[in-house]
Amino acid sequence: MSDKIAQSDIDGYGFNISKSFEHTVYSEFVSEYLPVMTRRARRWQQVIGNKNSIAKSGTVKRFCRKGIPSAERPKAWMCLSGANERMKNNPHLYQQMLEMDHNKELVDTITLDIHRTFLDNRYFASNQSATSLQKPLFNILIAVGHRNRTIGYCQGMNFVAGLLLLVMKGEDSYEEKVFWLMDTLINNILPEYFHPDMHAVKLDQEVLGELVRWKAPDIYHHLELQGLSWCLIGMKWFICLFADVLPVDTVLRIWDCLFNEGQKILMRASLVIILSNRDKILRCTNFSEVTDLFKETVLGKESLHCHSFLHSMFKDIGSLPMARINKLRRLCESKVV
Known part of the structure; x- marks a missing residue:
């Protein structure tokens, strides 16, 4: 499997693989990841079976966070989201x-x-x-x-x-x-996210900034000193739900959780991107360096290894209660034009 991946110019979803792509890193990741997903496929088949819906539960949440196998993903997303009904x-x-x-x-x-x-x-x-x-x-x-x-x-x-x-x-x-x-x-x-004025998306960029202030005040204050608007950091991430931003395997793992748990999953993923690059961010000395860093960051090794990325979303980020997010939305409302 890894040899085929190393020699291919197109990945499993039809995307061209760039010449700068780290084939060795990806092949090592896949060699570890596929056996794990094969085991999980059997568990997901038991969860879904012939059902047209999946009841939300702690077990289902844990299974989603560990990843839905590709073969089960279409039906799982339809059931988890309520789209099937x-x-x-x-x-x-x-x-x-x-x-x-x-x-x-x-x-x-x-x-x-x-x-x-x-x-x-x-x-x-x-x-x-x-x-x-x-x-x-x-x-x-x-x-x-x-x-x-x-x-x-x-x-x-x-x-x-x-x-x-x-x-x-x-x-x-x-x-x-x-x-x-x-x-x-x-x-x-994601009610109100897809709206011409993008008010809800802009609002959640400000909320993301406040979450960074809570989870990593050193990063928050450093970015504030550089004069960087939070809308310039994560706007594209939220507009396309990380599609066309992060590696496709990582995006699909994020969506596995999004369809089950809702919009705060986007906050968790954004925090991982920011917090996992703390040292690089703190070394930036101006606005231009910060924006260039975030363009490079989403394509880094940390983003490519989707299992580690998802692990960080829940273990490293820690508690992220909706009550706090909603309170921050109310507080940030005045900042959005």
Whole structure:
């Protein structure tokens, strides 16, 4: 397995592997990771079975945090998020959204972003290939836009839906399932995140800053001295839920928990990126150095090893009660324009 990975120019999800990619590091990680996920697959098969929903429990939370095997991920996400139940209760809605007259402005905006989505991925690089996912992505985003008219289409949706497609392709009715996962994210899991004014996302950047002040006051004060706005640090992370930011295996592990536990998972992942780079951050002496560091940080070895990353999210970050996050949201409201 590791030899094949070292020689391949494309990863398992269709992304081009750059020449600077650390094949040896990744091969060592995979050789350790795959046997673990094989064992977990048997446990997940017992949890899911033929069910159409999964009851939330301490066991399920622990299993999600340890990772959902690729083969079980589509069904697990549909069940954990509640998207499966919503699709069952609205069996014709997706097709109805596709058949209605499309708003021209919405079509033009989505079409423009389709051609900017995962340019380094074989499934999105062209619409000429039989395996291209550009048309399914267009369909899903159009349907989401008409279903959620006050939102329409927002920046970042293309990357979220695109990665969902890469996970769900091969499933029966995979387009419809991605539509319902998107609709569930927008309305249930991350309400108000996908809105044209991005108010909720901007607000949570300020909250992230306050969480850094709590967990690592030295980093907080150093970044404040550099004059760095928190919106410049994590805005893209939150808009696309780390898709097109972190390595794909790490993003999928974060989403395993997001679909089960909700939005504070994004805070935990952001804190790991920041706190695990404490020494490098403290060595930065100006605004430019800090911004360059964060661009490099998300591609580092710490982010590539998804198991260690997830371990840090829960063990190293420690307690992160929603009551505190909600209190900080109220306190930070005045900072957001």
